[in-house]
Amino acid sequence: MTAPRSRRSPGSRRAEHTADTRRALVRAARTLFAERGYTATGTEDIVAAAQVTRGALYHHFKDKADLFRAVMGECAQEMAERLVEQETARAESETGDAWTLLRHGFQSFLDACNDPDFQRIVLVEGPAVLGHSAWDALVEQHGYVLLAEELTRAMDEGSISPMPIGPLTRMLAALISEASLYIARAVDHETARKEAGEVLERLLTGLSRTDA
Amino acid sequence: MTAPRSRRSPGSRRAEHTADTRRALVRAARTLFAERGYTATGTEDIVAAAQVTRGALYHHFKDKADLFRAVMGECAQEMAERLVEQETARAESETGDAWTLLRHGFQSFLDACNDPDFQRIVLVEGPAVLGHSAWDALVEQHGYVLLAEELTRAMDEGSISPMPIGPLTRMLAALISEASLYIARAVDHETARKEAGEVLERLLTGLSRTDA
DNA sequence: CTTCTAACATACAGTCTGTATGGAACAGGA
DNA sequence: TCCTGTTCCATACAGACTGTATGTTAGAAG
Structure with a gap:
C-alpha cells in the first residue's frame, strides 16, 4: 500500500519512470515540509514542485x-x-x-x-x-x-x-x-x-x- | 487583542458574562485539543462544546x-x-x-x-x-x-x-x-x-x- | 492485434477556516 | 428620556484544501 513498487524484477523503463515519480514526490514534499511545516504545505504545492498532478500523489500514497x-x-x-x-x-x-x-x-x-x-x-x-x-x-x-x-x-x-x-x-x-x-x-x-x-x-x- | 477584558473595574454583569464566554471557549478547546489534537478538532466542535457560536470565538481570539x-x-x-x-x-x-x-x-x-x-x-x-x-x-x-x-x-x-x-x-x-x-x-x-x-x-x- | 491493468489526470463534493455583515444589549451624554 | 456609540455575538459567505470518483493513456501479456 505504501510502496506499490512494480512486482516485476527487471528494470523496465515503465517501472523506472514510476519510481521516479514517487521519488520526485517524496523529495518535493521533504523540502516543503522542512521549510514550511506540514499543515502550511498544500498538496497542490507539493505536486507543483514535483511537476506532477494530485492524482499521482493519491495514487502512490494513501x-x-x-x-x-x-x-x-x-x-x-x-x-x-x-x-x-x-x-x-x-x-x-x-x-x-x-x-x-x-x-x-x-x-x-x-x-x-x-x-x-x-x-x-x-x-x-x-x-x-x-x-x-x-x-x-x-x-x-x-x-x-x-x-x-x-x-x-x-x-x-x-x-x-x-x-x-x-x-x-x-x-x-x-x-x-x-x-x-x-x-x-x-x-x-x-x-x-x-x-x-x-x-x-x-x-x-x-x-x-x-x-x- | 488576546485579552479584550472589559476596561471598567466593577464586576458588572455584562463583563462577567463576557468573561464566562471566554472561559467556556478555553475550557472546551482544552478538553478537545487534549483528547483529539489540534487539527482534528474543528472550531465547530469547540463552540458546540462551549455552547456558543463561531462568532464568539473569532470575537475573543484572532x-x-x-x-x-x-x-x-x-x-x-x-x-x-x-x-x-x-x-x-x-x-x-x-x-x-x-x-x-x-x-x-x-x-x-x-x-x-x-x-x-x-x-x-x-x-x-x-x-x-x-x-x-x-x-x-x-x-x-x-x-x-x-x-x-x-x-x-x-x-x-x-x-x-x-x-x-x-x-x-x-x-x-x-x-x-x-x-x-x-x-x-x-x-x-x-x-x-x-x-x-x-x-x-x-x-x-x-x-x-x-x-x- | 486485442485486452487488461497500472499509472496517472481531471472534475467534483465535502469540510474547514477566516471574514464580512448585521443586530441586540448596554453605557453614557445631552 | 432619547440618541449615539461601542461591545459582544450570531449568521452568511467566500476561499482553500483534502480526498474520492471517474476518465484516459500507455505499456505489458497473451
Whole structure:
C-alpha cells in the first residue's frame, strides 16, 4: 500500500519512470515540509514542485499523512546510515577505552542531529502529525536500535552502570535532540555547540561506572 | 487583542458574562485539543462544546492558533503553580543538604509532568502548532524561569558544578518531559516510573560537584 | 492485434477556516 | 428620556484544501 513498487524484477523503463515519480514526490514534499511545516504545505504545492498532478500523489500514497510518513522514514534512515558510518569510522581510527569511545560517540551523534530537515520533520512535526505510536514505531525501527545496542554493549563491558535500557535510550535521545535544537536556534552556533556539549558531557558522567 | 477584558473595574454583569464566554471557549478547546489534537478538532466542535457560536470565538481570539495559545498558556501556568506549591511545601517540610533537595525536586517535577492535558497540549502539539519561537516564549515565561533560578541557586550554593544555565535548563526540561511521556505511554506505569526515576537520578549525579 | 491493468489526470463534493455583515444589549451624554 | 456609540455575538459567505470518483493513456501479456 505504501510502496506499490512494480512486482516485476527487471528494470523496465515503465517501472523506472514510476519510481521516479514517487521519488520526485517524496523529495518535493521533504523540502516543503522542512521549510514550511506540514499543515502550511498544500498538496497542490507539493505536486507543483514535483511537476506532477494530485492524482499521482493519491495514487502512490494513501493520504497526505502517508506521504509525510515516507518523508520522515527517509530522513530517519539517512540519519541512521550517517550514524553507522561515523561509528565504524571512529571505531577503527580512534583508540581508547570503551567509556571515552561512547562519550565521543554521543558528541558526534549530537553533531549529526544538526540537520534542518531532520530537526523539523522528525523531531518537531513528526509527533504531532503521526501521533506518538506511529512516530515511535518509525524511530524505533531506524534510530533507537543503534543507540540501544550501543548502550547495551557498553553496559556489558562495564563502562556504564546497569540500568533499564528502554527509558535510558529514550531519554538520551531526547536529550541529544533538544541539545541539537538548542544549538540550531542559537544566534551563536559556535558557543552554543560548545556549551551544549559540555552539559551533555557532564550528564553522561552520571552514567559512568567509575563513581558507582 | 488576546485579552479584550472589559476596561471598567466593577464586576458588572455584562463583563462577567463576557468573561464566562471566554472561559467556556478555553475550557472546551482544552478538553478537545487534549483528547483529539489540534487539527482534528474543528472550531465547530469547540463552540458546540462551549455552547456558543463561531462568532464568539473569532470575537475573543484572532484565530484558531490564538485560542490554542491561550489554552497552552493556561496549562503551562497551572503546571508552574503546581511546581511552586510543591517546591515551597518540600522546602519547609523536608530537611537535608541542597543537593538531595534538588534531586527530590526533579523527581517531583517528573511526577507533576504526568498530566495528559499538559503532555499532549504543551509537549506534543505546542511546538508544531505555534512554531518554536512562540512556543519557547510561552515556556520561557512560565516554566523555564523556575527551573533556571533553582539551578542557579544550586550552582551558587555549590551543589552542582558551574555550567552554562541556558542549555542546562532546556536539556533538563526535555529530559524530564521525555521521561514523563515514556511513563505515560508505558503499559506498566509503576515500573516505568521507577525505571525512569532511576535513570534520571543517575544522569543528575553527573551534575553534582562531589565528583568534580 | 486485442485486452487488461497500472499509472496517472481531471472534475467534483465535502469540510474547514477566516471574514464580512448585521443586530441586540448596554453605557453614557445631552 | 432619547440618541449615539461601542461591545459582544450570531449568521452568511467566500476561499482553500483534502480526498474520492471517474476518465484516459500507455505499456505489458497473451
